[in-house]
Amino acid sequence: MLKNLKIGTKFNLILMLVFLVSIFVTGLALSRVLEQRAQNEVTSQALILIKTMNSVRSYTQNRINGLLAPRLATEPAFIPETVPAFSATEVFEYLRKNPEYENFLYKEATLNPTNLRDKADNFEAKLVEQFRQNPKTPEISGFRDFPDGQVFYIARPLAVTQQSCLQCHSTPDQAPKSLLATYGTENGFGWKLNDIIAAQIISVPSEDVFANANRTWKLIMGLLVAIFAIVVLLINYLIKKTVIQRIRKIEKIAQQVSTGDMSADFAEQSHDEIGGLAAAFNRMKASLEIAMNLLNQQNH
Known part of the structure; x- marks a missing residue:
């Protein structure tokens, strides 16, 4: 069941478990x-x-x-x-x-x-x-x-x-x-x-x-719950913005390339792990494009 869940959902479940x-x-x-x-x-x-x-x-x-x-x-x-x-x-x-x-x-x-x-x-x-x-x-x-x-x-x-x-x-x-x-x-x-x-x-x-x-316990626990909730929401927003959305963009471009659209580019400005993944996909796309051109030339 967990295998079918999206990364964001899995991450939120882990955060909720840690929170509880x-x-x-x-x-x-x-x-x-x-x-x-x-x-x-x-x-x-x-x-x-x-x-x-x-x-x-x-x-x-x-x-x-x-x-x-x-x-x-x-x-x-x-x-x-x-x-x-x-x-x-x-x-x-x-x-x-x-x-x-x-x-x-x-x-x-x-x-x-x-x-x-x-x-x-x-x-x-x-x-x-x-x-x-x-x-x-x-x-x-x-x-x-x-x-x-x-x-x-x-x-x-x-x-x-x-x-x-x-x-x-x-x-x-x-x-x-x-x-x-x-x-x-x-x-x-x-x-x-x-x-x-x-x-x-x-x-x-x-x-x-x-x-x-x-009463002191209830007040402190209320503050802790509020702080934890804010932290979870902030982490969830950052993960969505810096990881999930960028992976979805790479996935979308990969699907375009897989259908033959070689004009699509894995544009990624960051130099982190996801930026490295996008650069690797660009090199793979270039290699695939060269291989397809060579194959076409041999067929003609």
């Missing part, structure tokens, strides 16, 4: 690069925020707790600012009042929390169990669907690393009276040293980031 393969490979590679870039962007945002919250926790533990802890035994109500988890959560809620961060989430999801605000849901409880089953796992990340859209999360284990934490979380009789007065005796007890009791989770909205990456 190039677009496919380029699109696939570009998609992966942009997707990885979007992934890195949301991961970077999450890591910055989780490091910030850890700084708040450390400041509360090392500075605020020492100042306020003595008052826990005398105050009628518990002072939650002494708890690193409370301080980090409150600071993050202030951050969420900014419109650009309103869909970001921070939670120290706990299986048995003192403050029920920190109670882990089913998804978060599974993360805590994963950390408990694999204590050496430093971090778990992935995507989670919320009503407002998909988010990227990073979760890290939180363990009881200081003996002082057990003052409020071992047994009710060891806890400050102000804590019992505020939160009761049912929740947040039975913790043990070095036990993983929670997962620190930061959630970053990812749909907009990936949507921007998708």
